[in-house]
């Protein structure tokens with residue numbers, strides 16, 4: 001289920017991890033780009049609800065990812081790709097959430113089941129297979145430094161935000177050139193010593209990481225649809241309530257009925273005079 005594109009031992013021989021990981025996640029990347037949420041971004045059609053819900057989930061995901069990376073920063077499978085000063089996103093997400101939700105944002109963070117599942121997996125491998133964190137760090141950070149940069153500009157335009165308020169997640173002050181940094185990151189990934197089994201494990205984990213992201217985007221989109229439906233229903237029901245109140249007022253008050261009758265008669269006569 002996890003390995004979408006099996007990489008044979010022959011195909012793997014002599015190839016760097018950074019090349020292999022890009023190869024095995026190619027189809028997953030296309031699927032992630034084509035989720036409804038990501039398509040909304042690409043069409044510059046992101047609503048504030050969508051963006052705020054995405055920030056909540058990213059906050060929980062980076063909290064779990066960065067906790068696991070920090071705890072394993074000396075592990076030989078993690079140390080070479082550990083770049084907290086350049087990459088850490090947790091603080092930026094806290095700032096953005098405070099901007100949108102206010103001081104008590106922590107009480108307002110809501111996430112779907114898929115996000116909880118993703119965080120659970122991150123905590124689990126942090127304890128059991130820290131070298132698999134390479135796959136998750138690659139999927140998130142290199143994605144943020146690639147398509148993520150365009151998504152930030154689109155979000156700013158879609159939401160009509162001034163400056164970078166609410167968008168610090170997309171800004172990497174410690175990375176002067178995303179392309180150069182990605183090259184360095186790839187070379188560090190390639191320097192990690194892994195057995196064939198370990199390498200395969202990382203590749204499978206990368207496909208899983210994309211899958212977990214896709215599930216989060218799909219769940220978030222369902223939440224957005226259900227929030228919009230709830231809002232529509234509550235607008236409709238308040239309209240219905242108002243209509244019922246007017247109707248019962250007319251029914252119960254003879255005076256009001258008389259005034260309304262007089263008003264209708266006057267309007268009819270005025271229209272008649274106007275027509276002459």
Ligand code: HEM
Pocket residue numbers: 018021022029032033038039041042138139140142143144146147148151210213
């Ligand atoms: C609107 C959605 C997206 C667009 C337009 C987009 C676009 C891109 C582009 C243009 C690149 C650079 C490709 C290259 O250098 O060859 C890239 C790389 C990457 N993207 Fe995305 N992306 C999107 C969504 C995602 C998502 C959702 C993830 C992961 C959850 C992701 C993960 C990555 C990764 C890991 C890379 C680095 C690939 C590598 O160099 O090995 N992307 N993306």
